[in-house]
Amino acid sequence: MELILRAAGELLDTELSDPVDLGGSSRSTVLRCGTADGGSVIVKAFSGEPDSLRCFTAEAAGLSLGIAGPELLGVDPGFPLLVMSDLGNAPTLADVLLGSDPAVAENGLLAWARGLGRLAAESVHRRADLMRLWTRYDKGMPPWEDEPWIARNSAALLALLDDAGITAPPGLAEELARIGTAEGEGEGYPAFTPGDTCPDNNLLTPEGLRLIDFEVACYQSVFLTAAYCRMPFSSCWCVFTLPAGTAAQIERAYRAEVAGVYPALAEDAVWQAGMRRAVAVWTVDATVRLLPRTVEDGPLHRTRRPAPTRRQVLRHRWETASGLEDLPALAETMRSLLREVAGGWDVAPLPGYPAFGNREASEPPRAPADVTTTG
Template sequence: MDLILRTAGDLLGTVLSDPVDLGGSTRSTVLRCRTAAGGSVIVKSFSNEPEALRSFTSEAAGLSLGLAGPALLGVDKAVPLLVMADFGGAPTLADVLLGDDPKAAEEGLLAWARALGRLAAGSVHRQADLAQLWTRYDKGMPSWGEQPWIEENATALPALLAGAGITPPPGLVGELARIGTAGGEDYPAFTPGDTCPDNSLLTAEGLRLVDFEAACFQSVFLTAAYCRMPFSSCWCVYRLPTGLAQEIEQAYRSEILATYPALAEEAVWQAGMRQAIAVWTVEATVRLLPRTVKDGPLHRTRRPVPTRRQVLRHRWEMASTMEDFPALAETMRLLLREVAGGWGVGPLPGYPAFGGRTVS
């Protein structure tokens, strides 16, 4: 702790004190610290594990791009460590979705979708800049843009199914290969990577994004899928009221049409969305299914929170009717029948903030 405070203080030319642990992760320690002038900053120190080093480089490069997130006040590549501006104690989108104010939750979702859409639209000419910044802060790990995680998940799924006693239907391997990068070559845009509700602050100045540990350029569809699924890789996952998912998806889409006018074509948009949902469903299955032998909450401390089995059942149900990928859809139906059928978990409930409203 002393090393972190001293290093961060040296970067700013001031003394830092009164650190408050904001609950980072196994990769990082995140502290809110007081400056000698009476203000506050956020200090984020990373471990030397490979994924932590990738996260450091992603965050340093992503914030240096200057498109979104807190202002980057200092970087020490050797520690490694970042110092960022402090957005204060604003509630997160997760806070309002898990709360009891439906108006705040709906407004928060729309603000989140519009902010992500504006970020995507304003970023498309900055891909080379991000690559250059990655080189500046490189710690020897490939970027998320270079990591073939979609192909790795596609390769892992058949063996995982076999371990669960599921015989993959004919054509699954070919469909998994066809999923590819979900339109990333045609419609790339910048994303902080982890655009989940707990990383979206609802400040007086508007929505502010934090956590750029997976910052990269990826298909706009992979981000837009968070609106429909919802929140494809997150822990704060419940069902949305009927029609609201479409509303927030349209809010995101409307922001990027000036940059990618072809996405106004309904056939283009829907095909890309189905492909992205397939990608994220495979990702969730590979990541969560091995951890469902014993069910448990998706977050170690936040409550309420769904369980791993509840979220997987919801993901499988959504993908079980995908006509574009019939073998994958059949795989989802097999998982629902042969695996989820023995779990005894009910459907994923709606977000607490929306009470008894009908969910889709």
Template sequence: MEMILHAAGELLGTDPSRPVDLGGSTRSTVLRCRTALGGSVVVKSFRDGPEGRRAFASEAAGLSLGLAGPELLGVDASVPLLVMADLGSAPTLADVLLGDDPEAAVEGLLAWARGLGRLAAGSVHRRADLARLRARYGGVGENGENAASGDEERWIAQRITALLALLAEAGIMTPEGLAEELAEIETTIWDEYPVFTPGDTCPDNNLITPEGLRLIDFEAACFQSVFLTAAYCRMPFSTCWCAFRLPAGVAEKIEQAFRLEVVAAYPALAEEAVWQAGIRRAVAAWTVNTTVWLLPRTAEDGPLHRTRRPVPTRRQLLLHRWEAASALEEFPALTRTMRRLLREVTGNWETPPLPGYPAFETRGIR
């Protein structure tokens, strides 16, 4: 703590005080600190090691673009550490969705979708800038590779390899052509209509402030296919713990809000066939990711978040994702795999369906 405060003080030119732990992660420590002038800043220090360095370089680079997020006040790559403007203690989109006001929930979701869409549309010409900034902040590994480059790691290909190994280990027979089908999805979507994203656009990383929606957490900032971001609207929230069912029509409304923004950058996305095919490829990719993430942890069920309640369980989310992916008929090997998982893995779970978001359930909106 002393080292973090000292490094932050060097950047600010004044000693920060009264640190309050804001949570952080296994990769970082996040503190709200008072300044000598009576204001406050947020200090984020990253753990040493490859994962911490990767997260630091991505966040520092992503915030340095100045496209979204809190103002970056200082960076020390030697710690590594960064100091940001404090956006205050506004509620997050997760707070609203877990609350009891459906109107506020819809407004929050639409603000989130429009904000992400505007960010995506306004970023298409900044990819080289992000790569340059990431390298500046230590993104080059020992062998010359860009160790912090989330968009260059081809994570979908890595998850496909992991999925095939996981299914074999679990004794789940895979249909002929699954590997080739997934490889085709990965190859097609990887660089399809690339846009900037903070990386983790889940509800708890979106503050609803008096000035509007503000994004936080840029540890996975990268350029990726616009469809991989858009799929967060449809699924919803492809990689998040705060994943429940949305009422009929709401997912479509937020997806359309996002799409209307990104069409300005990529007019071809106005074509229904282009949009639907891309989204469905993204849903397939994220379902592979979720399966690799959660299936090894379902021997015993448990909540998706350590402390937040209400929250779905691991089995509930997997069941929901597999059911949705089993309807992707244009990917026959994948759909057969999903149906096999539903039959052979979930058959003994006795797991209730994924519930709706509490904000809508309180008034019986489904």
């Protein structure tokens, strides 16, 4: 920590003190530090592991675009670390979803969806800029968008089914190959994303939504981001069910923003096909990540409560994907997993988000107040 403080202080040409650990990860250390003028900054230092170095490059390049996130005050590629403005202790979207006020939670969801949509729309013509910035901060790792994670997950799913003694239905390999192609994942509609748009990486400040954590910043299909509205939160720990109509409402909010720059997305046939493939992509991802860890079930988050268990989330994902009629082999695979794997799990159904717990299921979503949204 002393080395981090010294390096960050030299970068800003000021003395930093009183570091508070904000809880980084195995890849990074995140500190709130006091400055000589009585203010504070956020310092994020990365380890020397390959994935950590790639996360450093992504965060430095993504924040340097200047279209979202905290202000980037300095970058030291040699350490490596970066210093950002301090956005304070505003609640996250996870905080309000796990809270008790349904109106605050609904407004937070809409702010999140609109904010991501506006960011996508504003970023469409900045892809070359991100690549230029990636080169500036390059630590020898390829950009995230060059990572063949969808194809790798597809191969891993086939191996998992074999290990579980489940026969893959005819056509599954071909469907998995299709959702992993540029056409299948909607590569014709790329946009910038911080990469990890989960609820705890979205601050609801008095000035509007602010995004944090750009470790996986890249350009990807807008459908892969929009699926977070529908599923909800495709790759996150803060996964519960939403009231009827709320998921559709936030999906419409995101879609309205991106359809302004990609007019074809206003066509239902285009939108729905892309969304179904994105749900398939994320369901395969969840299965590959979580199924090997369900031998002993447990909460998805190490410390936050409430948190769903791995089995609860997987069963919910499989139930959702079992209705993907234009991917019949994948849908049949999900039904097989529900019968032959989840059928033996003694686990409660995935509950609703606590914030909506006092809303009757038949009650329509209330009209939310307008929420100012900024990067």
